[in-house]
Amino acid sequence: MRTCDDVVFLLDCDNTLLDNDHVQEDLRVHLKNEFGPANWDRYWEILDTLRAELGYVDYLGALQRYRLGVAHDPRLLLMSDFLVDYPFADRLYPGALDVVERLRNRALTVILSDGDVVFQPRKVQRSGLWDAGDGRVLIYIHKEQMLDDVERLYPAQHYVMVDDKLRILAAIRKVLQERVTTILVRQGHYALDPNALSAYPSADMTIERIADLKNYRGGGK
Template sequence: MLARPAIREVVFLLDVDNTLLDNDRFKADLDTRVLRDFGEPAREEYWQLYERERQRLGYADYLAALQGFREGRDDDPDLLRMSGFMLDYPFAERIYAGAMEAVEHLHKLGTPVILSDGDMVFQPRKVQRSGLWDALRGRVLIYLHKQNMLDAVQRRYPARHYVMVDDKPQLLASMKQSMGERLTTVFVRQGHYATAPETAAIKPPPDLTIERIGELAGFNLQQFSLGACSTPAS
């Protein structure tokens, strides 16, 4: 019989895309590549397929869109090179400044764990190639819809308190409604959600708001637990 995991004091749950890693830059590079190799009509087709898959699945799946894009292009050598572009993309160059330092700091305060949405091929590949897999010491959870998997997360990493760090305030609100005061939510104002409507309209609003992921390297444990201050400790 397997031993039950020890109960930790604090577990930090860290999103990947536009939280630790600039996924908007990847999308821009992918857009440029599709336009260069296939032209404007094909570029529009790819992103229509991408959006259709995102609506169907509830998360971004670039490879599924590429599979649909393949139809009618089986004899195009650029199509095979496109898959290589995605899988070998230098995600380590897209880690936000200060993100790795923040992760190392969180190791000193508790147990940081990646908690991400995504598919079972491209998203793990992204985490590995970016260096985040090693930085998080293999503590990586990737689900279809992470807000629906909170019971599983708590079984895998039982703790007295959790901190969720994400760039999507609406998702943070959903998780807060499920976990209540056992969860501190941290909104990182990065990526395209940074320009979304004011978070005050979201109920409940994030406990903490920061402008850059690197700011977490200056936080102390009390600030995360109490959720009362968004200014790093001096």
């Protein structure tokens, strides 16, 4: 059993530490160049369908379904290489690794992400976040529904949750209540969507970019 820490920092990955919108744009451009706009639209439709079914973005699963319509196209092999070998380290937000290091020196720091069991871990590894967080990485389908598991693995008196989605922060606040400080990072399309922002209570703290967190002096309330 782990001892109970005073504070544990929980850091989201996509659009919090890593510019996932940029990754998606690179994927869009690559698919359009290789297969044309119509096939890109088909792939994205499959991706959206899978997102609704699974609750997370499954790039490789969408590629598998997409393959059913173009099974004999050898370019698909290059498409899988593009995804698996993508240079995720180049898509970290400025100062992201520095933030992880500084928070880790203050308290236990965990990367807490949503995603599949193949592509998402590879993204965290190839970006350098896995090593930066000393291997403390948790990936769930719906992380806000797995807080019991988070608390079991990393018990703490207080948590600081950093995310780009106000929906996630509100859900975590509902469970942990006064035992969590929520921080919204205004990066990525979710954090800038006025409809998404108006649908949920404000976070305890809002920052414009992840680099702003390196001087964070708070902890528990």
